[in-house]
Amino acid sequence: MTGIPERIALVGLSGSGKSTVARLLAGRLGWHMCDTDAMVEQMTGRSIPALFAEEGEAAFRECESAALAAALARTPVVIATGGGIVVRESNRVLLKDQALVVWLDAPTAVLIARLRTHEEERPLLAGDDPAVRLEALRAARLPFYRQVAHLILDTSQMSPLQVAERIIAVVTRTEN
Numbered sequence: 001m002t003g004i005p006e007r008i009a010l011v012g013l014s015g016s017g018k019s020t021v022a023r024l025l026a027g028r029l030g031w032h033m034c035d036t037d038a039m040v041e042q043m044t045g046r047s048i049p050a051l052f053a054e055e056g057e058a059a060f061r062e063c064e065s066a067a068l069a070a071a072l073a074r075t076p077v078v079i080a081t082g083g084g085i086v087v088r089e090s091n092r093v094l095l096k097d098q099a100l101v102v103w104l105d106a107p108t109a110v111l112i113a114r115l116r117t118h119e120e121e122r123p124l125l126a127g128d129d130p131a132v133r134l135e136a137l138r139a140a141r142l143p144f145y146r147q148v149a150h151l152i153l154d155t156s157q158m159s160p161l162q163v164a165e166r167i168i169a170v171v172t173r174t175e176n
């Protein structure tokens with residue numbers, strides 16, 4: 001990617017702050033904000049947990065890919081993606097080619113602590129030990145996040161606003 005991008009996509013595991021940062025970033029830039037999870041819920045008229053329970057993960061992934069394609073068409077746009085969007089190769093190709101991809105990361109313990117403050121249910125983290133599940137997802141997805149990311153930010157010591165400002169600084173090539 002060269003020049004100022006017209007699409008920024010945030011990737012990373014659940015709890016990495018993608019939706020909050022995307023909202024702040026889009027507000028600062030005056031761009032559209034798309035959240036692929038919210039788009040899937042709109043498209044299907046169901047919550048993500050209901051979609052997983054009634055149709056399965058594969059059906060969710062189909063909708064997620066359609067949501068990503070629609071989001072990429074709404075330029076200029078900041079896109080918050082679901083943590084598993086990178087699992088599909090076609091999604092990775094679209095993201096890498098069409099957006100500045102920022103991987104928001106933090107240690108699993110930090111992500112779990114953040115998730116505890118949210119009501120939202122994550123079907124892939126349901127069960128007794130979400131930290132073990134999230135760690136397994138991290139191990140499986142690490143190569144994919146590395147592959148698509150143009151920029152990697154460790155957000156463990158940063159507020160969502162600081163993350164948004166850092167991304168703007170990088171995008172506009174100014175230091176802060």
Ligand code: S3P
Pocket residue numbers: 012013014015018037048081082083084085121122123124137
């Ligand atoms: C998922 C993460 C969720 C949501 C779905 C699947 C995943 O989004 O897309 O529950 O595969 O990691 P968040 O990353 O916003 O939690």
